[in-house]
Amino acid sequence: RPAAGQEVLKKKVSLVADQEELKTVFHRLSKEAGVKFIYISPGVPDQQRVTCLAVHEDLDVVLGRLLGPLHLRMEVVGNQVILKPEVPATVVVTARPVHGRVADGAGVPLEGVSVTVKGSNTGTMTDAKGAFTLDATEGTELVISYVGYASQTVKVTGGEVSVVLTKQQNSLNEVVVVGYGTQRKVDLTGSVSTVSAAQLEDRPVTSLGNALQGTMPGVTVIQNNGQPGRDAGSINIDGIGTLNSTAPLVVVDGIISSMNEVNPNDVESISVLKDAASAAIYGSRAANGVILITTKKGRKGASQIEYDVYVGKQTPTRLPDYLPSWQAATMYNQALANVGSAPVYSATDIQQYKDGSDPVGHPNTDWLNLFYNKKGLQQNHYLGISGGSEKTQYLFSLGYFDQEGNVAKTQAQRFTTRLNLTTQATRNLKAIANISYTFNPFQEPLSSYPGVSAFSQMIRQVNRISPMVPLKWANGDYAYIGDGNPIAWLNSPSLGTYNKYLLTGSAGLDWEPVKDLHVKPFVGYTLTQDQNKSYVADIQFYTATGSAGLYQGPNNVTDKYDNTTYVTLQATIDYMKHLGNHTLKILGGYSQEYTKYYELDGYRQSFLNNQLSDLNAASTTGQTSNGYSNELALQSFFGRFNYDYDGKYLFEANLRYDGSSRFDTANRFGTFPSLSAGWRISQENFFKPLRPIFSELKLRGSWGKLGNQNITGSNSDNTYYPYITTVSAGQNYVFGGANPAFAAGVAPINGANTALKWETTTETDLGLDAAFLQEALTFSAEYFVKNTSNILLNIPVSAPYGLNTPYQNAGAVQNKGWEFNANYRGRQGAFTYNIGANAAFIQNKVTSLAGTGPNISGITIQKVGLPINSFWGYEAEGLFQNATEVAKHATQSPNTGPGDIIYKDLNGDGKIDQTNDRTYLGTYFPKVTYGFNVGAGWKGIDLTAFFQGAAGVKGYAQGIAIGQVGTTVGKPTSAMLNAWTPSNPGASMPRLLTTSYLQNDPGTNPSSFWVRNASYLRLKNLQLGYTFPQGIARRIGAQRIRLYYSAQNILTITSFYKWIDPEAPAGTAGYDYPQIKTSTFGLNVTF
Amino acid sequence: CKKNFLDRQPTDSLSNSSLFSDSSDVIAALNGCYSGWSNPVSGLQGWADGYNVIYMDACSDNVYSQYPWEGFQAYGNGSATPGGVVPNGNSDNLYNYVTIQKCNWFLSNVTRAPISTGLLARTQSEARFIRAYQYFMMSQLYGGVPLVTSSLTPAQADAVQRTTKDSVTQFVLSELAAIAPNLPVAYSGGAGSEIGRITRGAAVALKARIELYTGDYADCITDCQQVMQLGYALYPSYTDLFREKFAENSEVILDVKYIGNTSTSNTNWVVGVMPSFTYGGWSSLDPLQSLVDAYEMTNGKTIDDPTSGYDASNPFANRDPRLAASVVYPGEQYPYADGSSNYYDPLDASSSDFYQSGNNTSVTGYLEKKFTAVLSDYNGDNGIFNTGLSMILIRYAEILLMDAEAKIESGKIDATVYNDLNQVRARAGMPAVDQSVYNSQATLRTLVRRERRVELALEGLRWFDIQRWQIGAQVMAGPVTGARLGTVNATTGVVTYTGGNIPVETRLFDPSKNYLWPIPQSEIDINKQLKQNPGY
Structure with missing residues (x-):
């Protein structure tokens, strides 16, 4: 070949082509390499669409990749490349x-x-x-x-x-799922974070939501309960945007759904649309951000069988460290002395509590140990079969997950199955159908406490009943306190069973009647059913002498059935056009959603005994039933326009017109626009010299408005029909003499507001994406300001109104913050490693409450200028050391004495009162959330550690969560050993007091004394795996075998109370199931 | 797509326009007025409720409410603040217009219904009574309150001003006068009957009560006389009068109705707050020594009379039988719900009722007994938190005592005064009034006031008496105590006293402010027109 030809072929070219015509690709290559392509159409299929990616590669390599599959060969003459069809080869050897x-x-x-x-x-x-x-x-x-x-x-x-x-381009070239389509990450102009299946793999998480914790900047997942079935974390994107529900919209394969119904094993990728511009296409539901989940699809090729299993066990991360009975007795005496009363326990009593010589009269009952005494086994099985022919691809999966809690009868299970099908029906028509079914039962024990059968009541009582109360009297009957006995409840037949059934089906077409014009109709359907049954047994307690004492009953059952039908119809039309360096894309769409909820429940009581629990087995006297339904309809028209000049200048605009059945005709529709733009500086010619180190640099910015019509609350008429004036049934009364009977009544209960309209979120976002060192290091940063106004709020109305307050458009909230993400990958010989980190710094504040408020609720406040639900209370100034100090200080309460908390007299009026002396004490929403991971691999061994944490976060614990002293109710924790006494002036806790003295009580008199730093760093997941050499795998017919150990939540570093998890709810009062840690062994096999 | 795809209507609620088409609609809407409001904690309440009947005595020198979160302790000890109203506590439902709103709605719509003029007049009168009762209660507690007689928008509600207490009272009195003739004297029949609806007696009796409170004695006497002609009679047993199984007896003029043994709505569960832990209750409301001391000896002499025979080491012997019927005291044999027996022992540390145990035991050493005298009434399914006990709001004994007091205050002291008092005393098992001792307006005033306190103890009226007699500074300030300390012999119930009375709390009372409750701060925050009561 002529020398010139060789030079031509070694020219370095870069090319990004995603389903572009060969003709266009040649055009671009000829410009870049300065060569001329000569070919004869149709011998060369120049309209064939090809995908090719190359950065700074030799032209011949690129051409080889491009032409090989098309059966073309090339010849070079001078700086001309001649393309010809390949001569078909004769098959001589059997494949x-x-x-x-x-x-x-x-x-x-x-x-x-x-x-x-x-x-x-x-x-x-x-x-x-x-x-x-x-x-x-x-x-x-x-x-x-x-x-x-x-x-x-x-x-x-x-x-x-x-x-x-080896990685050549960085992850910026990934294809990212966005609203109603996909986009390459390099072309994104909005703020989108993604997580791939690999990042979530093999972690023993109970739900997908919890797996997201710490994986993406600005996506805050707070998990404050470890109970099987109740452990779903709450997710906030870019701060708490509203005073309403802050839950983001979750879309699974195009259907609005929930994070927790999806089997994490089925997930292929998760995209989180954070800013208004990227979420805008989901306008009516997107104000809190959108989480798009794509499930795995089958791929062309031979069938794959994948089997994953793990088994493990869990234990609480932290449990209250209550002291033994002798110390509880001693400390109660001390509290009595502090309030001027005589001691109750003699030295002999305390000695007996200590030596255990009188196990019934002077016991040391370890209630926590009697309660959290199960192993908490957890197992997960997943079987996936996928594959497909040239035209049809399928994925079928079965999943089974079973989690037992550490308390008897606590259990959650999940059975899932899924079938995803894609088929190319004709040359220009593709059909996609997905169907999945989830059965999600869980159960928990219930308490017989009158009126409050919830399991949390049992946890509360376990945390409350004194070690000085025996489990059983000498005669074998359960001992009890005024509220009962939690272990007696646990061992009774009381049980709550909650079955959730979820069927999701969808079908869609992708029709391309004209080249590059896609018409995509789509229908989705979900049917969610809940069948909840709470059976509460009755308990007769007996006194130590055998008399009938406390009776908790009657036994009763509540059987609740509800059903939600959701149907969505959507259609989009999109069209793309390349005009030289200009690429235009437009999309138009329509969507409607219809949801109908129906509920029926029945209650009966007075079963003959505690053996049967179906409604019919109980008496009809006193039975009640309830039933209601509600509907929600949404209708939307939307459009998107994208423009791209030469991969350098990117622009996108969205417009959405949404209607909701929640609003009256005049206010029903809202219009929500957004704009975004990006500049890939690294594509500019002047940037070329920097490319060897600085391979990608993009600036992007966006602005947009989003609507919210979602109103949450338990009052269905108010939340679904907030503008319609109604008269409620069920306003009954009782008439009659000795045997009175119900008389049905009706009355208006709910206020309505015909002027109600869409809540609006306006977000501005600026971002930067960069990659260095051949994409080994990637970095992105962004800044956002998000203002939510016209918040749909149930603000208080003056009492003479007399109705449940109507929803009003009142209040505004602002969130702003920075988010960062960086990743690095490297290798040293056979040793490979990667590290990644993300962090978000978010500030939020209430900017308006429409002239109302401040709204104080217990320890928190909603007040203009402060973060949402800030802690609100007295400013503590240490502890009084002597009576003179008490006398000199502003009057607190008549009982105040040395050892009590000093509250600052903020208005200087000489008395401490809640109206004038309370102030802002911090917020429980973290200022900083972060996550980082490190991974390493060496010859089949892989190790990953994933850390997650929060900083600048305050926690507040109260009541029995901190500890109390008492005879039968309340027990001290170890922290109370450091309570104030005259000889312990530097104490960390105020003096001990009996429970009727509330001057230091964190619930009654909230103060900064009880606000603690709840920042934490948690080793969220640690995995050590080994992949067997392929020779071994093949001996059992497998392609790959990996064994691993995985642990979740195993290490937590925090300065919060050592027995309370830092993620426990703000104001935790000992009602919460503890957070758990899980250790598992797992196996992945692929055949 | 369908044009009306977004038009959705509730399917479990009615619209205003479809109602009031016949008499059954009217009755259902009227029943709605009786149903009161739904408390987030305790479920549906009646138009008045049992809570406020029994908790109101905690605002007086009769009772100590030991749990601050139940909302009444602060009113008893003078520490109530505008911002301190306990959310979901029992007292926060007293500044409340839910029932008034329902009545206003009913009254503005009922005239549309094609029903007889008789039924129209009766139903309107029932609703007007219920509304008047709300205004009576609120004006007693807060003084003047906004007088609202029609439906308001949120904006209107947020700008209403307080009407003076006199105007509210005049409104209530004129309403009661207007409706009384339209109401039946009684409803007859058994199960499923309409007993429990407002009667003429209720309207006139409430009117008499208000007239007594405002010092309008002549009208009060007239109204009492009118009620006396309506056929009411004292029930023979003072104890049984308050038991569920003797509901709607001859003495009851007005009560709020409950039904027992149902899940959540319309049960009177407040009964359960009175007994102590050992008896399956909470000991929320603990009688004070001051109340116990008010009961006379069976000889009609007060315990501070040296000739009364009162024995401080056996303080409960030979006392007015109403003491034992109203209060459980240390060493008293108080049977459990299953009928087995026990001597109530709050004094010994080893007892499960020990006053300091902090486990739902009385902190004064006394328990309320008036509504829980026979716990076996509430045995089994129909437990103390699930009762159908009607709570009496007005009974005939009060009419007699009002008649007597009005006559004493207006100087018309004649045989009818002694007759009124003696009827009440005789039913309780007490001797007739000693006319040689109680022979002047001043001595009779002392007697009728004491008689009201003990006869009506724990029924929620004591505070209103303190208020109108302006005796707060004398009875509401200073330390309050419970029973004397000692030990209870578990086999005999004999109490050996070894110490002084249990100190309970030290109360404050400022006559310039504490006769009225503070308007809740949350209301002032919303409605800038609303002026706070003086001193708060």
């Missing part, structure tokens, strides 16, 4: 299956890698474990290529093919 595996530099298997036999049209993709199988003849070459990685060519030798692809 046979070749197995292989593709991983990245860190040993992480790569999924979706294209593997083709060079010069043929045989090809396949790797599965989730990076494995592939295809038929090839010995001596031929396999071309292994993957978006963002350098392609490789491997000769087929007969053995297993093992390929390590």
